[in-house]
Amino acid sequence: MSLNKTSHHHFIIYKPYGYLSQFSSNASKQQSKKFLGLLYNFPEGIMPIGRLDEKSEGLLLLTTDGKTSDFINSQKVEKEYYALVNGDITSEAIEQLSKGVEIGLEGKKYQTKPCTVFKLEHVPNLPERSKKIRDSRHGPTSWISITLNEGKFRQVRKMTSAVGFSTLRLVRIRVGTIHLNTMQVGDVVAVDGF
Template sequence: MSKAVHRHFKLFKPYGYLSQFQTNAKHEVNKTFLGELYDFPEGTMAIGRLDKDSEGLLLLTTDGKTSYKITGTNTQKEYYVQVDGIVRQDAIDALQNGVSISHKSETYVTKPCKVFELEEAPDFPERAKKIRDERHGPTTWLSITISEGKFRQVRKMTAQVGLPTLRLVRVRVGDITLEDLDMGQVAELNTL
């Protein structure tokens, strides 16, 4: 009996795409799905998700065990987050130590994480939908690295410290980075 050969991919998910291949939900019938970016093999699944408004590194696999191994452990996920306003040190300290967010109608305190301000804005491609213009005030880019993944967690965390997220781009999962990918581009990986 031969062992199944699984395939693994990394994708630079653009803004506006859902992290799935199809839906039965009537309200999502006109949405844009991952299968429109690349001809993935049957049985491919996203490992974790990025919401429609988020961009960046999305891992995909045909192996459910690999998917579980990454989502079911403390694998680090790093995000570059553009927030509204100037970031004060007390906000960074609060994010690093854990903040209370709502999750499934309950209060959840996030685990300690790594947070720092980026010295300069990252060089990402323009987003399809303009974020806003400079005249609306200053923005700051942060690096936030978490080892959990509650629904819209990073957005809820920054909002909790008075810094609404304007743009969120995942740049790393474990040792795999967004490097060498253009927006919407897919690369096949030997292993995950």
Template sequence: MTKHRHFIIHKPYGFLSQFINNQTKRRKKLLGELDFDFPEKTMAIGRLDVKSEGLLLLTTDGKVSDHITTRGKVEKEYYVQVDGAITNEAIEKLKNGIEIGIHGEKYMTKPCKVVVIENPNFPERIYKVRDDRHGPTSWISVTLQEGKYRQVRKMTSAAGFPTLRLVRVRVGDIVLNDLKAGEVIEVDKLY
């Protein structure tokens, strides 16, 4: 019986959530470039786009990946910096479900948890978001049980407050805590 391996990483800004780049045009940073020797057949559980950062789970066990990504029961929490001083009306729209586009089709998001939070004081990114000269920003926590393509970014944009920075801080009971960008921890199990 094969012993599967599991990892928790803090995906840095600018990295793809994969080990192989299927695009031939532009060179992008891949997870295999992090300072860690991942075993063969390691896969990301879910994805974070290139501009997103934070908690990413990796495994060699497809069943664990399937449990987290396709059953829709595992919560994912994101801290999101949005452009502007977010309104209560926008928060309610996000909470109750908002229409977004997924691969050219209209999609109504499922109800979720959304609250305004204080600036979480994450370390500065290599590529600065922007400064206060361009107007106010707000931070919100968005907790979903689904995960459509670029969903959180599309939701905040549809509510009138585009995402400036997105950091996943929790998947189920697993939290980002004090992991630094690019840091990898191997764990005995994920779920």
């Protein structure tokens, strides 16, 4: 049985810093929060595939198709992030990250799976973030690429902290074969499928 792709809606967006990866909330304390619905008039039943926390930005896929969402959220699909970390990251820290580190998850200890990590030679060409990041007067920083097949809550931030280099900025640049490329903050692109 083949699925009729035209019966579902799919979008690629560049989630801005400061937005929640959801469309609304009934919680009164979240009245001042920014939701994805501010970016575009999305169709009914749309859902984010995975999440980016409020302080993270970059590539977010949206769909009305639960099966597509489940597949992309599975550990079969890689997610690549660029992380700006506090300090000049060492090769030892990069090796630890790639082998897996212990992080806290829902009050328990969790060992992350091996992943691909390397230091970027140059500052990536990303749009400027809406909220200023501390500058070099406060000490050195480094950019790393980290590619995961899992996506635990705030995983990248917890991983870099575990090796002593806290994350200052986090941008997801790739999900599977879909890249951020030249998208700008807040861009929304409707696509036929993923």
